[in-house]
Amino acid sequence: MKILVTGSAGFICGYLVEELLQCGHTVVGIDNYSKYGQVKKSYDANPNYEFHQVDAKDVTLMKELASDC
Numbered sequence: 001m002k003i004l005v006t007g008s009a010g011f012i013c014g015y016l017v018e019e020l021l022q023c024g025h026t027v028v029g030i031d032n033y034s035k036y037g038q039v040k041k042s043y044d045a046n047p048n049y050e051f052h053q054v055d056a057k058d059v060t061l062m063k064e065l066a067s068d069c
Contacts, residue, residue: 002026004069006056009039021046028065030054 003020007013008029020027026048032055033039043049054061 002069004028004066006030014041021048
């Protein structure tokens with residue numbers, strides 16, 4: 001399953017993304033780094049993880065990213 005996770009670079013969602021990837025899901029993550037700045041995550045290089053540095057307030061982009069999730 002392909003899952004969209006907002007705030008994917010954050011503390012709580014970081015654990016969620018790791019769990020989803022370990023369960024075999026494909027994850028589309030978005031984050032604007034507004035809280036902590038750019039953070040390296042263990043799953044950044046995972047081929048089943050697609051990251052977008054954007055703001056969730058961008059409705060057009062959110063619709064596009066969510067369309068196949």
